[in-house]
Ligand SMILES: O=C(O)[C@H](O)COP(=O)(O)O
C-alpha cells in the first residue's frame with residue numbers, strides 16, 4: 118500500500134459520527150473500506166436509479182483514513198472472499214469512516230444500523246470489528262446518560278473516598294428468601310458497601326423479585342438501625358419492558374437504592390427507556406458482552422460498546438477485573454476501565470465495576486495499575502468462598518485494599534488481620550513479588 122496519509126480526508130463536522138474499524142480483507146483495502154461506506158449508507162451491490170451525485174454528496178459515508186496495520190494472525194471470518202487472482206494475501210487496516218448524522222439522527226438503534234448493521238455480513242471482509250465511535254453533541258441532547266455515576270453513588274453510600282467494595286449473592290441462584298436474608302445480614306454487618314443479585318437471578322418462581330425486595334430491604338433497614346450503615350443493594354430487574362418498569366417501581370417503593378440491568382439482554386434502547394423513568398442508580402451488567410468482544414476479528418470493541426451503554430444511562434458498568442476467571446487479559450481489562458473513566462461528550466460519569474474472580478490478593482496490583490479508588494470491586498466467590506465465611510471475606514477484602522492504598526504489603530497486613538491471611542492462603546496472591554506488592 119502507498120502512503121495512507123495521502124488518502125486522508127481529515128474533515129469531520131459536529132454533524133457526523135466517525136466510526137473506527139479494524140478491517141481485514143483479501144481485497145485492496147480501499148475497496149473494502151468503500152464497500153463498508155457504500156453498503157452502510159447510500160449504496161448497494163450495484164448502481165441504482167436515483168442514487169444521484171447530489172444524493173451521494175449529502176448522504177454517502179466517507180472513508181476518512183485507511184491506516185495499514187501489520188498482519189494480525191487472526192483467522193478469517195467464514196465465507197469471506199479470497200481473491201486468489203490478485204495474488205495478494207490478507208491485509209489489515211484501521212479504517213475511519215464518517216457518517217452524516219442526517220442519515221439516522223441521534224438515535225442509538227439507528228446509529229447501530231449504520232455503523233454496525235449489515236457490515237459484519239459483508240463477504241468482502243475477512244475481519245471486521247467496530248473499535249470506537251466519535252459521537253457528536255446531539256447525542257448528548259437526546260441521551261442524558263448516568264444520573265448518579267461515581268459521585269452520586271458515593272453520596273448515596275456516604276463513602277466520599279476509598280474503593281467501594283461489594284459482592285454478588287452466591288450461590289447465584291437457589292437460595293430461598295429466608296436464607297438470602299441471613300446472607301445479606303452477615304454482609305451488611307461486616308461493613309460491605311454494595312451487594313447485588315447475580316445476572317442469573319431475575320424473578321424466578323423459587324425466589325420472586327417481590328419477595329427478595331421485601332426481605333432484603335427489611336433486613337438492610339434493621340442493620341442500618343444498628344450500625345448506621347446501609348449498603349446499596351442492586352436488585353436485578355432485567356425483564357421485558359413492562360415488567361422491568363414494574364420491577365423498578367417495586368424496588369423504589371420498598372426503599373431500595375439500586376437496580377441492576379443486563380445491558381445486552383435488554384438492549385441499549387431498553388436501558389435508555391428505563392433511564393427516562395428511573396429514579397435509582399442503574400448497575401449495568403455486561404453478561405453476553407463476549408459475543409461482541411471475544412473474537413478479535415469480529416464484533417464491537419468494549420471501547421465503543423461502553424460508550425453506548427453510558428449514553429443509554431448506565432451508572433455502573435462491569436469491566437471485568439485483573440486476573441479474572443474469563444478470557445480477558447489484564448491489558449484488555451485496564452483498557453476497559455480507562456474507557457469507562459474517560460469523559461464522553463464532556464461528561465457521562467460512570468463507575469467501573471471490577472468483577473469476575475476477584476479476590477483480596479489482587480488489590481495491590483489493581484490499585485497500582487489503575488491508580489484510582491473510583492472503582493466498585495465485586496468479589497463473589499472471593500468473599501462467599503472465604504474459609505471462615507462471608508463476613509471474614511469482607512474483612513479480608515477491606516484489609517487488602519487498605520494495604521494497597523497505604524503502601525503496606527499484603528504479607529504485613531495479613532500478619533495483623535488473620536482473615537486476610539486465610540484469604541491469601543485460599544485464593545493466593547497472583548502478583549506476589551511485583552512492584553505493587
Ligand atoms: O455477576 C458477577 O459479576 C459474577 O457473578 C462474579 O462472580 P465471582 O466474583 O464469583 O467471579
Ligand SMILES: [Mg+2]
Nearest residue numbers: 285315316317
Ligand atoms: Mg454473575
